[in-house]
Amino acid sequence: MPNPQLVMYDEEYRLVTALCEKLLREANARVIFLVDKNGQLIAGVGETERFDTTSLASLTAGNIAATGGLAKLIGEKEFSILFHEGEKDNLHISIVAGRVILVVLFDNRSSLGLVRLRVKKASEELAALFNGLMKKAEEKEKSGNPEFPFAEITDEDIDNLFR
């Protein structure tokens, strides 16, 4: 498979959220999202309740995928940063650790320069965290994961979903 399954544990989730909150403050941003390249929302901080986070995650991943396709066509590996400028709000989108997308939404209380600077620093810390998370998930998978909620799932459990 091209990508191993993404698994998020409590401990790492707290660390990821703390890093995002720090970036939110330092970059003076409105919202920060972390999205899996497949379009799944991993974490979000700031004014998240004002946005349709699920749609945002899916479209961001589609955007990154399409831009990645463009990059390959001209012989680049990927475009690691995308910037969308609006009248009031702007989106700064970047790829962390090769598979996670960091989305920063900011308005005129911040600036592109500041966001770029802070994102660069935060990306390194996030990358280290996600690389560790991948290793942990792989190790747990190898040793058989007793916490895995679907290991003892029954046909009845599945049927119940569709009642």
Added chain:
Amino acid sequence: MSFINYASREINCKIVYYGPGLCGKTTNLQYIYNKTADGAKGKMISLATETERTLFFDFLPLELGEIRGFKTRFHLYTVPGQVFYDASRKLILRGVDGVVFVADSQEERMDANVESLDNLRYNLEEQGYDLDKLPYVVQYNKRDLAEIVAVDELQRELNPTAVPDFEACAVTGEGVFETLKAVAKLVLVDLKKGR
């Protein structure tokens, strides 16, 4: 691949509806959207041309309920069916957990069905997936129309591996939820096996 979040106790899975142009992929999603309670669905997004042909994808998030305390979410995607959107189709298959192939039952669309199915297999292989190992179901759509191919023949041509198949009329909703349930169930069973 599915995303398991122990922190928020959620499991997210991705299902892709594939098939030739105008076979009814978007109509499947629209029907599911219209018939699902507000609390269980998110916004449906359609990236379409001005003539309502899918340009990039449709997206519909569904929340089915809980299994063992984990919220189970399915993200449904369609691909653009028209032949020249192949680059976009490949992108949408990334990270797929289950596939629905929607076939157009009309005689004149038989070649398009075969071509699309070959294209699905090829595009999956390019990303490192094997269709025969993925949770996968087939839907024979437009059974209400005249001049359609018999199901036996569709089976022979489009479903030689005999995965679960469903007759449908996506406009009226016949077979739509049956198809979705079948693929969702296969995805969950696959998750269980994967450990």
